[in-house]
Amino acid sequence: CESRRWRYGGALHAREVGASGARAKVSLSAFALLFSELVQHCQSCVFLVAELQVHLAALGRQVGAHVLDALVASEKGAQRETKVLGALLLVKGAMWKAFGKEANKLEQANDDACTFYIIGRQPLINTYISVPKEDSRFNCAGFTAGIVEAMLTHSGFPAKVTARWHKDTTLMIKFEEAVIA
Amino acid sequence: MAVCIAVIAKENYPLYIRSAPTENELKFHYMVHTSLDVVDEKISAMGKALVDQRELYLGLLYPTEDYKVYGYVTNSKVKFVMVVDSSNTALRDNEIRSMFRKLHNSYTDVMCNPFYNPGDRIQSRAFDNMVMSMMVQVC
Numbered sequence: 001c002e003s004r005r006w007r008y009g010g011a012l013h014a015r016e017v018g019a020s021g022a023r024a025k026v027s028l029s030a031f032a033l034l035f036s037e038l039v040q041h042c043q044s045c046v047f048l049v050a051e052l053q054v055h056l057a058a059l060g061r062q063v064g065a066h067v068l069d070a071l072v073a074s075e076k077g078a079q080r081e082t083k084v085l086g087a088l089l090l091v092k093g094a095m096w097k098a099f100g101k102e103a104n105k106l107e108q109a110n111d112d113a114c115t116f117y118i119i120g121r122q123p124l125i126n127t128y129i130s131v132p133k134e135d136s137r138f139n140c141a142g143f144t145a146g147i148v149e150a151m152l153t154h155s156g157f158p159a160k161v162t163a164r165w166h167k168d169t170t171l172m173i174k175f176e177e178a179v180i181a
Numbered sequence: 182m183a184v185c186i187a188v189i190a191k192e193n194y195p196l197y198i199r200s201a202p203t204e205n206e207l208k209f210h211y212m213v214h215t216s217l218d219v220v221d222e223k224i225s226a227m228g229k230a231l232v233d234q235r236e237l238y239l240g241l242l243y244p245t246e247d248y249k250v251y252g253y254v255t256n257s258k259v260k261f262v263m264v265v266d267s268s269n270t271a272l273r274d275n276e277i278r279s280m281f282r283k284l285h286n287s288y289t290d291v292m293c294n295p296f297y298n299p300g301d302r303i304q305s306r307a308f309d310n311m312v313m314s315m316m317v318q319v320c
Contacts, residue, residue: 065299068257069289154257154299 035143053142053163060146068151084175087155091148092118118148118171141169148173183280183316184248185209185264188288190300191257193217197303199312200264213262216242216250220260223252237285238278253281257299259288280315287311 042055071090107117141163148171149161158176163169185200200209219242239252244267253261261284263277291297291305 066292066295066297069255069259069285069292156258 056142057146060143061150064147064150065154068154084157087152087157088116091151114175116173145171183263183265186312187213187262188303189217189260189262191259201316209264212250212264216262219243220252224254238281251277255285
């Protein structure tokens with residue numbers, strides 16, 4: 001189970017890099033096929049819906065680690081992000097562009113300086129995924145959450161990212177204390 | 182042109198070191214090691230605000246009588262260090278920048294390999310060939 005998942009994750013992130021525009025474009029159907037295979041495979045490994053999110057996030061993390069440099073290199077005039085806000089904007093702009101267009105909103109929680117929200121539709125990820133009624137809480141954006149988490153952590157801002165399902169997909173990003181202080 | 186090129190990971194261990202074959206390799210390893218301190222000083226956020234803190238290219242780290250050492254750091258804190266022969270008619274800053282850009286692009290290609298775990302030694306032949314081409318240009 002582990003090795004197959006690893007192979008899928010590898011193939012998927014190679015696709016995502018291709019889709020990020022730095023190199024040749026990748027066909028949408030190829031990406032959709034790979035992603036659906038990935039979800040099906042994860043489903044065969046787990047028993048609970050919540051675990052599925054966890055597995056997808058783990059795969060997303062692998063992808064994010066590899067893809068961070070590719071995204072930065074392909075973005076002209078990109079600089080090292082030394083501020084939290086800069087890193088978040090990079091995630092919102094460059095990474096979302098790889099999936100289609102920029103995310104809609106980046107917000108900060110009122111009560112907690114460590115928490116941020118990114119709200120936006122995920123044009124590619126959820127286009128071809130239909131969720132059965134009983135699993136209505138489930139969201140394939142767990143994969144995106146994993147990617148974002150890896151990108152932030154490898155840039156030097158340790159964070160935990162979870163995906164929630166509001167009207168649009170919401171990613172909740174929680175930085176560790178040391179980052180904000 | 183360059184006599185030694187090194188890629189250093191975030192935790193300051195080398196991912197890749199290659200020097201021109203005619204020279205004493207150990208000397209270059211030491212030079213790269215000592216230059217890491219200078220790199221850390223440049224990227225620490227508490228430094229003076231003269232240098233643009235967010236720039237990737239770090240510039241000349243320190244000159245010795247025979248060699249000059251240049252540095253470059255990526256978003257994921259992977260550092261590239263390049264040792265250049267001083268006797269060569271002074272390479273302009275732009276050329277160094279473009280060499281680092283090529284290095285960065287090749288490194289990104291290595292990272293994109295799904296079978297490469299970040300933190301392993303770099304064993305890609307394409308990366309190797311690119312580095313060798315940068316070192317043997319003027320011979």
